[in-house]
Amino acid sequence: MSDGYRAVIIGTSAGGTAALKVLLPLLPAGYPLPVIVVQHLHPLQNGAGMLQFKYSCYLPLAVAEDKGVIKAGYVFFAPPNYHLLFEDASTFALSVDEKVNFARPSIDVSFKSAVAVFGAGLIGVILTGGNRDGAQGLQCIHARGGLTVVQDPKTAESPYMPRAALERIPADHVLSLNDIGRLLAALPETEINAE
Amino acid sequence: MQENERIEIDLFLEAIFRRYGYDFRHYARASVRRRLERLMMRSGAASIVELIPLVLHDELFAQTAIYEFSITVTEMFRDPDFYSAVRSKVLPYLATYPFMRIWIAGCATGEEVYSLAIILQEEGVYDRTTFFATDFNDQALQQAQDGIYPLNSIRDYTPNYQLAGGRNSFADYYHAGYQSAVMDPGLKAHITFANHNLVTDGVFGEMHLILCRNVLIYFDKELKNRVLHLLHDSLVYGGFLCLGTRESLQFTEVQEAFKPFDIKQRVYQKQNR
Numbered sequence A: 001m002s003d004g005y006r007a008v009i010i011g012t013s014a015g016g017t018a019a020l021k022v023l024l025p026l027l028p029a030g031y032p033l034p035v036i037v038v039q040h041l042h043p044l045q046n047g048a049g050m051l052q053f054k055y056s057c058y059l060p061l062a063v064a065e066d067k068g069v070i071k072a073g074y075v076f077f078a079p080p081n082y083h084l085l086f087e088d089a090s091t092f093a094l095s096v097d098e099k100v101n102f103a104r105p106s107i108d109v110s111f112k113s114a115v116a117v118f119g120a121g122l123i124g125v126i127l128t129g130g131n132r133d134g135a136q137g138l139q140c141i142h143a144r145g146g147l148t149v150v151q152d153p154k155t156a157e158s159p160y161m162p163r164a165a166l167e168r169i170p171a172d173h174v175l176s177l178n179d180i181g182r183l184l185a186a187l188p189e190t191e192i193n194a195e
Numbered sequence B: 001m002q003e004n005e006r007i008e009i010d011l012f013l014e015a016i017f018r019r020y021g022y023d024f025r026h027y028a029r030a031s032v033r034r035r036l037e038r039l040m041m042r043s044g045a046a047s048i049v050e051l052i053p054l055v056l057h058d059e060l061f062a063q064t065a066i067y068e069f070s071i072t073v074t075e076m077f078r079d080p081d082f083y084s085a086v087r088s089k090v091l092p093y094l095a096t097y098p099f100m101r102i103w104i105a106g107c108a109t110g111e112e113v114y115s116l117a118i119i120l121q122e123e124g125v126y127d128r129t130t131f132f133a134t135d136f137n138d139q140a141l142q143q144a145q146d147g148i149y150p151l152n153s154i155r156d157y158t159p160n161y162q163l164a165g166g167r168n169s170f171a172d173y174y175h176a177g178y179q180s181a182v183m184d185p186g187l188k189a190h191i192t193f194a195n196h197n198l199v200t201d202g203v204f205g206e207m208h209l210i211l212c213r214n215v216l217i218y219f220d221k222e223l224k225n226r227v228l229h230l231l232h233d234s235l236v237y238g239g240f241l242c243l244g245t246r247e248s249l250q251f252t253e254v255q256e257a258f259k260p261f262d263i264k265q266r267v268y269q270k271q272n273r
């Protein structure tokens, strides 16, 4: 169906930092896709959340910049107080327009923008969170034939966001953090084997 | 499918340009796509092409559409560290000039202009400064000129004012009414508000400091370069250009013409040639 996975996008809010601390270190060095994290943070927390993963993660971490290049093998974080958009498959764009779902960055906004450029090659992941942001975005990824992954609400620090996503679509995978890590790590390979 | 969308967007933007002279053809596509979605929702149009006759024949709708591309979301003392850097690093440098000209390009509803004016007053250089605050959105400019803001948002700005090194009480700078706050008219004395479109209007000469924050993010790379040349040409040698905290001159045509002055706060200084 898809002619290859092109990017992973992860949305999370409450409990997100602890969840990412488990998930991100499971991705191997040289990971062949860009990984983009959209996390609700306080506006003044400029990249501070990101530093917490620095020493446990095999992949280089960066805060997305306006018109910055999207590179495979990096983990990019949406900067607080901006919406993170996709100009094309290799270029970020930022916007400071109205909050969506009381959030900026909004996960819905980024997921929808990402699916417009990555199409069926997008892997969307919803982790722990205390609101409904991301559910609609994940539905868009599903509708375009992308792969949808949701943290099993039973295992989530805050199950509300995963549940809201599952109310909208039957995700392709509903898994614990460790299993999501293993799945993401293996996906690009399984695909090469299948070719 | 993606190619069709691109054609539809091109045609829509071309229609606005040919009919009304507003040129959004090189605005960042990611954000244009979102704005068009909102216009479609508002008007009930099922596709982007259906917006074209609306915008051509209904001038009221066209006005709405044009303002839709002007995203005027702004705050006072957004990024307090930036204002601290202006206070402690940029102003001491500029204070050696007998007078100062400052251009705030894309000032939206004016919050940034008043923030900067407050800093300059506190540093004792306001009286030798002339401010030019410009935007292409006349509605926003009028609000900027009025300087009246909802009281609850003004209250939200107070912590940021303090983080920016504020020396007084923020309440000294406005008169609180029932629901709104009127900015101290003294802050306005040296500010000229004017319509200026960065895409179609020319150089705004001999500035010592230009703030163009969170505006170039709405442009594609080509337009961003074009506008950066315009900003560069509007600065005196040694003058400063300030961008938003997530924008940079990296990979742009003017990268060499500036040197980073405070790279974290995205303050650049125009190089002598």
Ligand SMILES: C[S@@+](CC[C@H](N)C(=O)[O-])C[C@H]1O[C@@H](n2cnc3c(N)ncnc32)[C@H](O)[C@@H]1O
Pocket: A096, B069, B070, B071, B072, B073, B074, B075, B078, B105, B106, B107, B108, B109, B112, B134, B135, B136, B137, B140, B196, B197, B198, B199, B200, B212, B213, B214, B215, B218, B244
């Ligand atoms: C998001 S606001 C930024 C406001 C403020 N500078 C800040 O950082 O908070 C972007 C502003 O840029 C203005 N703008 C967009 N395109 C412009 C153009 N071609 N010429 C002048 N202003 C423009 C919009 O009208 C809007 O007011």
